[in-house]
Amino acid sequence: MKQPCAIVAEDEPHLAHSLQQALQQLWPELQIVANVRDGVSAHAQALSHLPDVLFLDIRMPGMNGLEVANALAEDWPDTHALPHIVFVTAYDQYALQAFEAQALDYLVKPVRTERLARTIERLQRAPVAAVSTEQSAHALHTSLHQIERALTTRDVQLPRLQAIQASIGTVLHRVALDDVLFFAAAEKYVRVVTAEREYLIRTPIKTLLQQLDTSQFWQIHRSTVVQSRAIAWANRDANGKMWLRLNQHPEPLGVSRLHTDLFKAM
Incomplete structure (x- = not known):
């Protein structure tokens, strides 16, 4: 059986180190193939390694976690299944309902061991698809769009361009x-x-x-x-x-x- 692999994208070094250590203890079979600090690197490394799991910080320089996930939904090769995505965030409980509504997993900073353990259990039980499809990519894109709208603190109506x-x-x-x-x-x-x-x-x-x-x-x-x-x-x-x-x-x-x-x- 193929060894599962993951990428950690977190712009705060001590939090990234802490998450990686906890993953190694709770899921020793999981190989961390890259640990990056910004969204552009997360996107590039994900396309290079094609990991099974992505831990994405929501707020990163360059591209935020939602933008990275959206870009990967577009660029992911059809020959590989889309990765499971876990968002790491400092948002409050009210905003986190957006993730729950779209059935996408998240971890709140600072990441607690017992919460990470539940996430790992879900990931290990998740069905494994053979390839990515337009339908799966579109479903992810739709979920991310709904989350982005829910996390927008105010609905600013920009004037229509003439x-x-x-x-x-x-x-x-x-x-x-x-x-x-x-x-x-x-x-x-x-x-x-x-x-x-x-x-x-x-x-x-x-x-x-x-x-x-x-x-x-x-x-x-x-x-x-x-x-x-x-x-x-x-x-x-x-x-x-x-x-x-x-x-x-x-x-x-x-x-x-x-x-x-x-x-x-x-």
Whole structure:
């Protein structure tokens, strides 16, 4: 039988060390393959090692635990089952009801031995899937979205965008939303692509989505949002990956498996 393995992602070194020691005592068969301090490293190491279990701190630099889990739901290879995820958090009991409602496990800081033991029992009893599927990834994504909404302390309604203020070099332009073919995250910026040219803005994709009409602009990947009427066709390649081709633009855009449902009727 394959030895189970895990990754611990916790930005407080003493808490990470304490959790790893407790895991070694309570579950000696579990191999800790990586111990990381930030979300970007957690995402990278998880895709490198493909662990059975992830212990994710909710509040980490770079990407928080929910963002890491969402990214892994998109990027996880179909040949391996999604990992079991245990969130480590300092949230109060009221907020923790969000995790319980979605049947996702959590540990409260500081982690108590008896609570960790119950978590380990659940993990050891959990059924093992052979592969990851679009359905399992979508279910995880939906649960994470519900948790994120529940943990939001206040519902801030951002104004609907009418146009984009974007730059080319040092020149600021006003770009009509109807002219935008797609938005794509690129390191510190977001590309605003029209049929004629490309602009850069600093507004994150997540914030843009709160200000766009989602019947007009569709998120097809965590880093890409497209103008729905600009889509010419969608198809899958030999590996099952879905791609879009837009009118008036040659660049193919990849669709993550979390968003393929948008194109079932196409």
